[in-house]
Amino acid sequence: MRLQDKIAIVTGAGQGIGKGIALRLAKEGAHVVINHPVASTQDKAEEVATLIRAMGRQSITVQADVSKAAQVQAMVEKTVETFGRLDIQVNNAGVDPHIPFLEMTEEQLDFVIDVNLKGNFFCAQSAARAMLKTGGGKIIMISSIHGMQTYKRMTAYAAAKGGINAMTRQLAIELGPHNINVNCVAPGAVQVEKNYIMDPNFDPHAFDHEIPIGSIGNPEDIAGAVVFFASADARYVNGQVLTVDGGTSTRILLGVSDKKVDVVEQVVMMKPEDWLGDSK
Numbered sequence: 001m002r003l004q005d006k007i008a009i010v011t012g013a014g015q016g017i018g019k020g021i022a023l024r025l026a027k028e029g030a031h032v033v034i035n036h037p038v039a040s041t042q043d044k045a046e047e048v049a050t051l052i053r054a055m056g057r058q059s060i061t062v063q064a065d066v067s068k069a070a071q072v073q074a075m076v077e078k079t080v081e082t083f084g085r086l087d088i089q090v091n092n093a094g095v096d097p098h099i100p101f102l103e104m105t106e107e108q109l110d111f112v113i114d115v116n117l118k119g120n121f122f123c124a125q126s127a128a129r130a131m132l133k134t135g136g137g138k139i140i141m142i143s144s145i146h147g148m149q150t151y152k153r154m155t156a157y158a159a160a161k162g163g164i165n166a167m168t169r170q171l172a173i174e175l176g177p178h179n180i181n182v183n184c185v186a187p188g189a190v191q192v193e194k195n196y197i198m199d200p201n202f203d204p205h206a207f208d209h210e211i212p213i214g215s216i217g218n219p220e221d222i223a224g225a226v227v228f229f230a231s232a233d234a235r236y237v238n239g240q241v242l243t244v245d246g247g248t249s250t251r252i253l254l255g256v257s258d259k260k261v262d263v264v265e266q267v268v269m270m271k272p273e274d275w276l277g278d279s280k
């Protein structure tokens with residue numbers, strides 16, 4: 001129980017990573033506001049809230065599009081009106097359409113930047129204004145390894161996520177003096193329902209060989225890092241981006257197949273005298 005009776009908002013919490021974070025925060029003792037974007041996402045959000053109430057915590061759902069400042073402000077006001085305060089804000093909501101750079105329209109670019117980057121800005125700003133009134137709090141951004149590592153067809157998403165990483169550091173110095181810690185979790189590949197909607201043939205084991213830990217992550221892996229940032233254990237942690245990707249981003253991938261790596265390893269295993277050649 002690291003978050004006993006804390007009040008938390010998790011954006012985009014009706015499914016996927018957000019759902020995993022919301023359930024874990026509740027397990028740690030928090031009461032959780034389940035944010036979702038539109039009328040059609042209400043039922044899924046309500047399912048998560050019901051699970052949380054069954055755990056003995058309080059939970060409400062609030063519809064708000066995070067890309068709209070007024071809706072975000074109303075969500076925070078509803079939270080404070082219901083629970084009296086806001087202690088933890090988790091900016092999880094995000095969209096990641098895969099669109100080739102040369103084909104991306106202005107409208108598509110605005111959508112990706114508005115939800116991912118402006119959404120994090122508006123949520124952090126409204127949350128911080130509420131936290132100021134009760135002596136502080138914790139803001140946790142969710143970015144992505146794509147904020148640092150490249151992948152085709154993700155230019156706008158990567159730019160937005162890189163912007164979230166930069167915003168995390170910036171807000172750390174703006175809000176630190178107000179006892180508000182701002183940190184960020186950057187997930188690698190995580191298995192969520194959406195993977196199967198984007199690709200019905202999605203194979204969760206397709207990348208196992210590229211992930212040092214040997215398998216794709218799950219929402220609970222991300223939730224664990226969020227709980228740390230939200231807890232008193234992170235009192236002195238501020239402005240940090242923690243990559244949670246099983247070690248994926250530590251690798252250099254220059255088209256080196258595992259077979260070629262084996263050959264390279266044989267070369268590395270040569271004895272010192274083998275390298276001396278003619279100079280022996």
Ligand SMILES: NC(=O)c1ccc[n+]([C@@H]2O[C@H](COP(=O)([O-])OP(=O)(O)OC[C@H]3O[C@@H](n4cnc5c(N)ncnc54)[C@H](O)[C@@H]3O)[C@@H](O)[C@H]2O)c1
Pocket residue numbers: 011012013014015016017018035036037041064065066067092093094095096115119142143144145186187188189190191192193194
């Ligand atoms: N799954 C992964 O492999 C992965 C990897 C790195 C980062 N992430 C990030 O993790 C977060 C969660 O992603 P996920 O994989 O669970 O995907 P997901 O699509 O299942 O979840 C995204 C959630 O955001 C909500 N949402 C979308 N637009 C919104 C808006 N305008 N306002 C409020 N809510 C909105 C959706 O309803 C949904 O519940 C995202 O920020 C994503 O970029 C995911």
